[in-house]
Amino acid sequence: MDITVRILRYNPEKDDKPYFREYGLKDVSPDWRLLDVLHEIKWKQDGTLTFRRSCAHGICGSDGMKVNGKNRLACSVLLKDLNLKKPVVIEPLPAMPIIKDLVVDMSGFFSKYEVIKPYLITKTPPPPNSERLQSNEDAEKLFESAKCILCGCCTTSCPSTWSNENYIGPAAFLKAYRFAFDTRDEAGDERLDIIDNPDGVWRCHTIFNCIETCPKEINITWHISQLKKRISSREM
Amino acid sequence: MVKNYDVIIIGAGGAGLRAAVEIPKEYSCAVLSKVFPPRSHTGTAQGGVCAALGNMEDDNWENHAFDTVKGSDYLGDQDAIETMCKDAIRAVIELEHMGLPFSRNEDGKIAQRKFGGHTKPADPNDPYGKRIPVMRACYSADRTGHVMLQTLYENCIKNKVDFYSEFFVTDLIVEDNVCKGVAAFDIATGEVTVFHAKAVMLATGGYGRVFRITSNAHVGTGDGTALVYRNGLPLEDMEFFQFHPTGLWRLGILVSEAARGEGGILKNKDGERFMQRYAPTVMDLAPRDMVSRAIISEIREGRGIKGSDGTDYVLLDVSHLGKKVIDEKLPEITGFARTYLGVEPTKEPIPIQPTAHYAMGGIPANVNCEVLADEKGNTVKGLYAAGECACVSVHGGNRLGTNSLLDIVVFGRRGGKAIGEFLKTAEHAEIKSKPEEKTKEKIKSVLNNTGTEKVYKLRTELQEWMMEKCGIFRNETDLKAMVDKLGELKERYKSISIEDKGTVFNTDLMEALELENLLANAEATVYGALNRKESRGAHTREDFPKRDDDNGMKHSFIFENGGSPEIKLKPVTITKYKPMERKY
Ligand SMILES: Cc1cc2nc3c(=O)[nH]c(=O)nc-3n(C[C@H](O)[C@H](O)[C@H](O)COP(=O)(O)OP(=O)(O)OC[C@H]3O[C@@H](n4cnc5c(N)ncnc54)[C@H](O)[C@@H]3O)c2cc1C
Ligand code: FES
Numbered sequence: 001m002d003i004t005v006r007i008l009r010y011n012p013e014k015d016d017k018p019y020f021r022e023y024g025l026k027d028v029s030p031d032w033r034l035l036d037v038l039h040e041i042k043w044k045q046d047g048t049l050t051f052r053r054s055c056a057h058g059i060c061g062s063d064g065m066k067v068n069g070k071n072r073l074a075c076s077v078l079l080k081d082l083n084l085k086k087p088v089v090i091e092p093l094p095a096m097p098i099i100k101d102l103v104v105d106m107s108g109f110f111s112k113y114e115v116i117k118p119y120l121i122t123k124t125p126p127p128p129n130s131e132r133l134q135s136n137e138d139a140e141k142l143f144e145s146a147k148c149i150l151c152g153c154c155t156t157s158c159p160s161t162w163s164n165e166n167y168i169g170p171a172a173f174l175k176a177y178r179f180a181f182d183t184r185d186e187a188g189d190e191r192l193d194i195i196d197n198p199d200g201v202w203r204c205h206t207i208f209n210c211i212e213t214c215p216k217e218i219n220i221t222w223h224i225s226q227l228k229k230r231i232s233s234r235e236m
Numbered sequence: 237m238v239k240n241y242d243v244i245i246i247g248a249g250g251a252g253l254r255a256a257v258e259i260p261k262e263y264s265c266a267v268l269s270k271v272f273p274p275r276s277h278t279g280t281a282q283g284g285v286c287a288a289l290g291n292m293e294d295d296n297w298e299n300h301a302f303d304t305v306k307g308s309d310y311l312g313d314q315d316a317i318e319t320m321c322k323d324a325i326r327a328v329i330e331l332e333h334m335g336l337p338f339s340r341n342e343d344g345k346i347a348q349r350k351f352g353g354h355t356k357p358a359d360p361n362d363p364y365g366k367r368i369p370v371m372r373a374c375y376s377a378d379r380t381g382h383v384m385l386q387t388l389y390e391n392c393i394k395n396k397v398d399f400y401s402e403f404f405v406t407d408l409i410v411e412d413n414v415c416k417g418v419a420a421f422d423i424a425t426g427e428v429t430v431f432h433a434k435a436v437m438l439a440t441g442g443y444g445r446v447f448r449i450t451s452n453a454h455v456g457t458g459d460g461t462a463l464v465y466r467n468g469l470p471l472e473d474m475e476f477f478q479f480h481p482t483g484l485w486r487l488g489i490l491v492s493e494a495a496r497g498e499g500g501i502l503k504n505k506d507g508e509r510f511m512q513r514y515a516p517t518v519m520d521l522a523p524r525d526m527v528s529r530a531i532i533s534e535i536r537e538g539r540g541i542k543g544s545d546g547t548d549y550v551l552l553d554v555s556h557l558g559k560k561v562i563d564e565k566l567p568e569i570t571g572f573a574r575t576y577l578g579v580e581p582t583k584e585p586i587p588i589q590p591t592a593h594y595a596m597g598g599i600p601a602n603v604n605c606e607v608l609a610d611e612k613g614n615t616v617k618g619l620y621a622a623g624e625c626a627c628v629s630v631h632g633g634n635r636l637g638t639n640s641l642l643d644i645v646v647f648g649r650r651g652g653k654a655i656g657e658f659l660k661t662a663e664h665a666e667i668k669s670k671p672e673e674k675t676k677e678k679i680k681s682v683l684n685n686t687g688t689e690k691v692y693k694l695r696t697e698l699q700e701w702m703m704e705k706c707g708i709f710r711n712e713t714d715l716k717a718m719v720d721k722l723g724e725l726k727e728r729y730k731s732i733s734i735e736d737k738g739t740v741f742n743t744d745l746m747e748a749l750e751l752e753n754l755l756a757n758a759e760a761t762v763y764g765a766l767n768r769k770e771s772r773g774a775h776t777r778e779d780f781p782k783r784d785d786d787n788g789m790k791h792s793f794i795f796e797n798g799g800s801p802e803i804k805l806k807p808v809t810i811t812k813y814k815p816m817e818r819k820y
Contacts, residue, residue, distance in 0.1 A: 011738060011740070012740055013738045013739065013740055014738075031576075033576075042692075042743075042744075043690075043691075043692035044692070046735065047734055047735030047736050047744045048735050048736040048738075048744065050736070050741050050742075050743050051743075052271075053454055054271055054275050054277070054453040054454050054455045055275075055277070055279075055280050055453045055454075056453065056454060056489075057280075057487075057489045057572060057576070058572075058575070059279055059280050059382060059568075060271070060274075060275040060276075060277075060279055060280065060453065061274065061275060062271065062272075062275050076575060078575070078576070099424055099740065099741050100738075100740050100741040103741050105424075106272070110272070114393055117394075118390050118393060119335060119390035119391060119393060119394040120334065120335030120390070126332075126333045129326075129329070130329060130345075131329050131332040131333070131338075131345055131346050132332060132333070133340075133343070133344035133345065134340055134344055135340060135344050136339060136340040136341070136342075136344075136347065138340075139337055139338065139339060139340045139376075140339075140564075142337045143337065143376070143377055143379075146337050146376070146379070146382075146383050146386070147379065147382075149274075149279075149382070150272075150274050178337075179335075182335070182337070184335070185335075
């Protein structure tokens with residue numbers, strides 16, 4: 001099978017602005033990951049093509065990029081799931097500065113994640129020689145949010161992010177949920193206050209782009225709605 | 237540019253992050269990592285972390301230690317194994333206290349499940365009699381490593397640890413047996429920095445990428461082990477590389493042993509549960525080296541299934557576990573089978589084949605993570621190593637599943653503590669050489685090389701040859717051929733050229749530097765394998781099929797020795813476990 005891919009290229013040392021470049025590949029298998037295609041180009045056609053990757057199976061969050069208009073992980077997209085009659089269009093994740101080609105500057109993304117205090121906050125000391133107890137049911141309530149791999153696909157797909165760079169964003173909210181709904185956490189208002197503001201959860205207009213795009217199929221909007229409920233109930 | 241720190245930790249996987257949490261606040265500490273910390277390889281770990289908590293059934297740390305010694309095929313140092321297994325219970329409870337979201341049992345305690353090679357005596361009054369599988373692996377569905385890495389990273393954020401993310405370490409500065417820091421470049425800008433430190437910890441992970449089929453991430457290129465080796469310091473037991481029996485066919489992506497711990501079974505082409513013949517008591521839950529050999533034997537005897545790529549596979553069946561168990565306990569790995577192979581595990585078996593998985597060998601270190609300068613036990617001042625890149629040796633010839641996530645938190649912490657002690661009196665030793673210039677030269681020589689060799693081509697050849705000649709079954713003819721091939725590849729490496737000549741995020745350059753590191757790791761592995769004339773743990777010599785306890789109860793210390801590697805031996809430390817035949 002032969003395919004064509006169009007990749008947005010940008011090298012700050014050479015280019016004034018990003019441009020598309022097309023690559024043709026022959027004899028690829030429909031079972032290939034898109035990441036395999038990128039490697040094939042890098043290794044055999046154009047060594048300057050630049051992207052991040054590590055695990056190659058959707059768990060490290062390195063290779064978020066825009067594929068045919070949708071944010072995805074290159075290692076989790078198989079060619080057979082794409083329309084190959086037209087060129088596959090690959091661009092960097094939106095709403096973040098491009099460092100080079102498909103590599104974006106994620107420092108803003110991570111600093112928002114840090115803002116919500118992404119760690120267990122406790123006041124009561126734990127039992128000295130044993131674990132704190134928690135029902136499996138309560139533990140499993142955290143699992144979906146804990147699945148997040150911080151790839152940035154959701155936050156950069158959200159119109160609220162595009163229109164306001166201070167918006168904390170869905171990935172960080174998901175993390176806030178992960179702790180606020182942990183029966184062991186005692187942060188209370190300390191964390192909720194951070195997300196209860198105009199740049200916080202209230203800027204989520206349930207547009208559902210985040211759910212659409214999440215490679216781990218997390219129902220992010222539901223988690224944000226739980227945070228909204230918790231914040232509203234404390235105000236009552 | 238030069239930056240001064242009390243301690244530099246290289247690697248932001250479980251080992252590096254756990255060490256960082258432990259460094260006392262009064263000391264300046266920075267963690268360098270070539271990927272963002274939560275992208276580190278620890279996050280791919282699935283099945284669990286073990287400790288004899290006894291939450292599901294009676295168990296104790298002595299059982300765990302016995303299993304680890306036996307699993308190591310008696311090559312593990314027994315004092316170190318005892319240290320780890322005793323500390324396991326505290327270490328896992330500490331992870332819970334840090335916030336790790338474990339799956340829970342009915343009492344609300346940490347849930348545990350079975351894993352290969354973890355057993356206890358069937359009759360508690362007969363500790364050396366028949367043994368049965370025990371639930372010892374603590375888990376969070378099948379994302380244990382992912383949540384462990386996240387939890388440790390979160391605790392580092394809480395403790396305001398200084399990170400240099402996407403910094404690639406190129407050089408370790410060791411002068412007169414004193415470690416004085418490292419040189420690294422900022423991947424985003426190409427700028428070279430010397431981190432001048434009183435103590436350095438290496439926590440750089442494994443080198444599975446020397447093999448064609450591997451569960452390891454692309455970044456698993458053994459950079460830390462290579463840095464040590466090239467500095468004239470030894471590597472230990474590099475011939476022991478674990479092949480995990482169940483990698484997804486063709487891709488090598490891991491299907492955790494948890495699948496078998498929950499009741500999954502291996503079948504050959506005739507639908508036979510073949511492990512019955514190889515390990516009658518524990519069957520599918522035998523240790524990895526044995527199951528991998530069994531799979532290859534089945535394939536060699538014609539009971540495998542030929543895949544479209546020409547390679548053979550066998551089947552892992554979890555369909556009888558039911559959708560509920562699969563969705564709750566094995567969601568991630570069954571998802572991989574669906575996504576990548578189009579197989580529905582609730583209905584059909586998963587095609588699997590062994591995949592290169594874990595380096596038992598590595599940088600020799602004592603139980604306080606101090607790096608050893610030789611086989612006599614002398615240490616390098618200020619240099620520490622922990623995690624998969626280190627060899628303490630708690631895994632000996634074969635690691636038991638769930639013992640690595642344990643190793644990284646136990647020894648990460650111990651290393652951090654030891655560094656804290658060391659820093660009380662340590663000073664910045666003056667750097668006499670010119671490490672900044674050295675790294676700049678090195679980068680320049682790659683960028684300016686106009687040779688005709690391509691990095692990907694050399695790497696692919698290396699990986700294919702290593703898989704063929706130095707994989708699960710080895711023999712002298714193949715290993716000697718591999719030695720020659722390595723010589724050729726090293727020679728050809730001198731005339732590589734890369735296309736990207738820029739300074740900003742040059743992944744072409746990184747791949748070239750990583751290839752050099754892979755070659756160093758492969759060299760140590762092959763020479764070690766050639767020198768060990770016995771079969772023990774994961775090292776199987778067709779020409780020496782038996783374990784040789786008279787000569788083989790020794791660790792191999794390999795020195796680069798200017799291109800003609802030299803091996804010295806260090807006796808295994810034995811406390812109370814006498815080597816016996818390894819049957820399951
Ligand atoms: C798929 C898979 C599943 C596994 N499942 C389990 C399991 O269930 N239970 C278990 O006990 N074990 C498991 N293991 C093994 C275990 O996950 C690893 O051995 C362990 O996580 C290694 O941790 P580490 O901290 O030593 O290294 P890693 O997590 O690999 O981290 C290495 C770090 O070093 C950095 N680094 C490397 N080179 C450089 C350089 N040149 N410059 C700067 N930084 C550098 C990297 O950026 C990274 O941060 C599994 C392994 C795999 C591959
Ligand atoms: S490379 Fe790890 S998520 Fe794609």
